[in-house]
Amino acid sequence: MSVTSERHDSHGLTGEAHPHSACASCGESAAEHDHDHEHGFEIVEVLRVVFVALAAAAVWFHLWEPFHRVSVIGLAATLIGGYPIFKEAFENVVERRMTMELSMTIALASALAIGEFFTALVITAFVLAAEILEGLTVGRGRRAIKDMLNFLPQTASVLREGQTLEVATDTILPGEIVLIRPGSRIPVDGQVVSGHSFVEEAAITGEPMPSEKIAGGAVYAGTINQTGTLQVLAEHLGKETTFGKIIEAVERAEHSRAPIQKTADRLAGYLVYFALGAAVLTFLITHNIRATISVVIVAGACGIAAGTPLAILGAIGRAARQGSIIKGGIYLEALGHLDTVFLDKTGTLTYGMPLVTEINAAPGISEQAILKTAASAESGSEHPLGRAIVRAAERRDISFSHPDYFEYRIGRGVLSLIRGEQTVVGNRTLLTELGIDLPQRTAATPGTEVLVAQGGRYLGAILVTDQLRDSSAPAVKALTDMGIKVVLLTGDAKTVAEAVADRLGIIQAHSELLPEQKTAFIAQQVSKGRTVAMLGDGINDAPALSEATVGVAMGAGTDVARESADVVLIGNDLMKFVETVRIARNCRRIIFQNFYGTLIVDTIGIGLAAVGLLNPLLAAFIHVASELTFILNSTRLLPPSEKSETASHEQAPVQV
Numbered sequence: 001m002s003v004t005s006e007r008h009d010s011h012g013l014t015g016e017a018h019p020h021s022a023c024a025s026c027g028e029s030a031a032e033h034d035h036d037h038e039h040g041f042e043i044v045e046v047l048r049v050v051f052v053a054l055a056a057a058a059v060w061f062h063l064w065e066p067f068h069r070v071s072v073i074g075l076a077a078t079l080i081g082g083y084p085i086f087k088e089a090f091e092n093v094v095e096r097r098m099t100m101e102l103s104m105t106i107a108l109a110s111a112l113a114i115g116e117f118f119t120a121l122v123i124t125a126f127v128l129a130a131e132i133l134e135g136l137t138v139g140r141g142r143r144a145i146k147d148m149l150n151f152l153p154q155t156a157s158v159l160r161e162g163q164t165l166e167v168a169t170d171t172i173l174p175g176e177i178v179l180i181r182p183g184s185r186i187p188v189d190g191q192v193v194s195g196h197s198f199v200e201e202a203a204i205t206g207e208p209m210p211s212e213k214i215a216g217g218a219v220y221a222g223t224i225n226q227t228g229t230l231q232v233l234a235e236h237l238g239k240e241t242t243f244g245k246i247i248e249a250v251e252r253a254e255h256s257r258a259p260i261q262k263t264a265d266r267l268a269g270y271l272v273y274f275a276l277g278a279a280v281l282t283f284l285i286t287h288n289i290r291a292t293i294s295v296v297i298v299a300g301a302c303g304i305a306a307g308t309p310l311a312i313l314g315a316i317g318r319a320a321r322q323g324s325i326i327k328g329g330i331y332l333e334a335l336g337h338l339d340t341v342f343l344d345k346t347g348t349l350t351y352g353m354p355l356v357t358e359i360n361a362a363p364g365i366s367e368q369a370i371l372k373t374a375a376s377a378e379s380g381s382e383h384p385l386g387r388a389i390v391r392a393a394e395r396r397d398i399s400f401s402h403p404d405y406f407e408y409r410i411g412r413g414v415l416s417l418i419r420g421e422q423t424v425v426g427n428r429t430l431l432t433e434l435g436i437d438l439p440q441r442t443a444a445t446p447g448t449e450v451l452v453a454q455g456g457r458y459l460g461a462i463l464v465t466d467q468l469r470d471s472s473a474p475a476v477k478a479l480t481d482m483g484i485k486v487v488l489l490t491g492d493a494k495t496v497a498e499a500v501a502d503r504l505g506i507i508q509a510h511s512e513l514l515p516e517q518k519t520a521f522i523a524q525q526v527s528k529g530r531t532v533a534m535l536g537d538g539i540n541d542a543p544a545l546s547e548a549t550v551g552v553a554m555g556a557g558t559d560v561a562r563e564s565a566d567v568v569l570i571g572n573d574l575m576k577f578v579e580t581v582r583i584a585r586n587c588r589r590i591i592f593q594n595f596y597g598t599l600i601v602d603t604i605g606i607g608l609a610a611v612g613l614l615n616p617l618l619a620a621f622i623h624v625a626s627e628l629t630f631i632l633n634s635t636r637l638l639p640p641s642e643k644s645e646t647a648s649h650e651q652a653p654v655q656v
């Protein structure tokens with residue numbers, strides 16, 4: 001049961017500020033407030049319960065009863081103690097909203113009217129006590145997320161003019177050198193300039209194994225430096241850090257309402273009507289006022305109304321802790337009933353750092369010449385394949401020039417002009433379109449064949465192989481085991497697609513797709529009513545990510561991909577995606593448990609009350625107990641408190 005006093009609003013989390021109301025207006029405002037004055041409110045509320053309970057005892061023992069029919073203590077204490085309930089009910093009447101407070105008020109008024117003062121007081125006490133417990137639970141949920149914000153260090157050591165100064169973190173500027181001692185939390189995103197250490201990055205990636213840092217390595221705010229001192233060149237600060245962005249996304253997600261939340265509010269509203277309707281029927285049929293009051297009282301809806309946002313908040317928070325940022329409740333909900341996952345190959349299933357592994361030259365051409373020509377053509381290329389070729393040429397000390405003209409044919413390769421000669425580097429489709437004669441595939445091993453031609457003549461093929469991510473195979477298996485269809489979509493050749501699909505146990509693979517074909521493919525699935533996720537990393541993937549029900553970007557991918565995505569995997573670990581789907585499914589299951597549980601308990605309760613088997617006190621107890629059970633059910637998803645974690649880290653032995 002929940003009473004929504006104004007003070008209480010400030011403790012709410014999105015959507016549960018008026019837990020019993022079926023109104024969309026209850027969401028946003030409550031979440032804006034903070035909850036620093038929590039303790040003051042608790043004491044007033046606790047005193048109110050104690051007051052009502054004492055009054056109930058007084059009524060029970062017939063203390064001071066100047067009038068025969070009316071208990072002054074009972075009446076006064078119910079009115080004073082129940083004030084928050086009545087106030088809320090009055091506001092609901094003004095707003096023409098049917099809420100549980102309103103029905104409780106009706107029940108209390110009826111109890112007073114038939115002289116059941118003790119009953120009225122006990123019910124009031126129950127309701128108020130439940131409200132406190134619920135407020136604490138929901139507050140804990142909100143704090144679990146807020147905690148994340150407060151755990152960046154407030155001060156940091158900075159090297160300024162040859163001196164080490166302790167300054168407030170928010171005064172550090174990009175480009176300054178920050179000194180990070182072992183055992184302390186890193187305050188900025190930046191690059192290690194000197195030192196050697198291991199850093200625990202669980203806050204960012206969810207990965208518990210510390211990662212080694214030497215000069216040149218990247219460190220992230222919120223992670224913990226463990227063994228050595230590091231000097232870090234600050235690059236991003238505060239909100240601009242990866243950590244800051246995680247928090248921002250989680251906060252935004254918290255404010256956005258998932259469709260299921262609207263369903264929950266509506267369902268909670270219907271329950272009130274149902275209870276009132278049942279009460280009217282009970283009265284008409286039995287003329288038993290006590291039974292009628294019990295019917296009104298027994299049905300609780302907080303398990304649905306407050307339990308739903310709590311579960312969603314917990315799930316988003318938990319996912320964030322393990323390195324996947326869900327940008328809104330709506331995506332969490334979709335992930336909970338996903339039926340297909342589309343995977344891009346390069347950069348998603350593979351590391352996206354391919355290597356040149358083989359060069360097959362046409363007769364009379366040297367490997368050197370092929371690499372030189374290809375590297376020149378690709379010197380301005382951003383594509384992983386182009387970069388691999390350029391890197392290979394550099395590694396072999398092959399000098400190359402820049403093309404006079406360069407054109408990128410999406411999904412095919414590059415056209416360029418080198419010293420007046422038309423140079424083509426790309427796949428079979430591209431070279432065939434240009435009318436260049438090609439031999440059969442020459443490569444001995446699997447990999448992507450990049451064909452090179454100059455002046456209309458085929459020079460040879462460069463085989464580029466990318467490595468599958470370690471997490472790809474287990475992730476595909478886990479998704480398949482969960483009953484989700486896994487489909488590979490790639491721009492690469494059929495042979496490569498099939499080899500990858502084979503290695504990973506993917507049954508359906510589509511190859512040689514242009515980016516717009518990937519997008520169209522996904523759009524078609526979505527229009528069929530499927531709930532699909534697309535995982536990708538590249539610039540070309542952005543439209544497909546937007547088209548999918550849930551677009552998922554690899555953290556190491558391009559900015560465009562991360563912007564268009566609905567979920568970002570910070571650590572590039574595909575198992576994190578699997579884990580996120582599990583969390584989403586769990587969240588959905590808990591919400592539905594609460595839905596069905598509430599409906600069952602309320603229906604049985606109303607039935608028992610209607611036939612006179614529940615007195616109002618028992619009815620109130622059932623209401624409160626069932627609601628608290630369902631709300632506690634929702635809290636199972638909340639991430640463990642970060643405070644204790646932080647404390648244990650700070651106590652870690654400091655070695656300098």
Ligand SMILES: Nc1ncnc2c1ncn2[C@@H]1O[C@H](COP(=O)(O)OP(=O)(O)OP(=O)(O)O)[C@@H](O)[C@H]1O
Pocket residue numbers: 344345346347378381383385386410411412413414425426427428448449450489490491492493513514515538540
């Ligand atoms: N810069 C390039 N140099 C050579 N070939 C290229 C280049 N860009 C694209 N290609 C050719 O076009 C194909 C499709 O490229 P695209 O970028 O669409 O997909 P991909 O990187 O191979 O894989 P995925 O679609 O799984 O990310 C590549 O496999 C390659 O054969």
Ligand SMILES: [Zn+2]
Pocket residue numbers: 001002020100300301302627
């Ligand atoms: Zn309630």
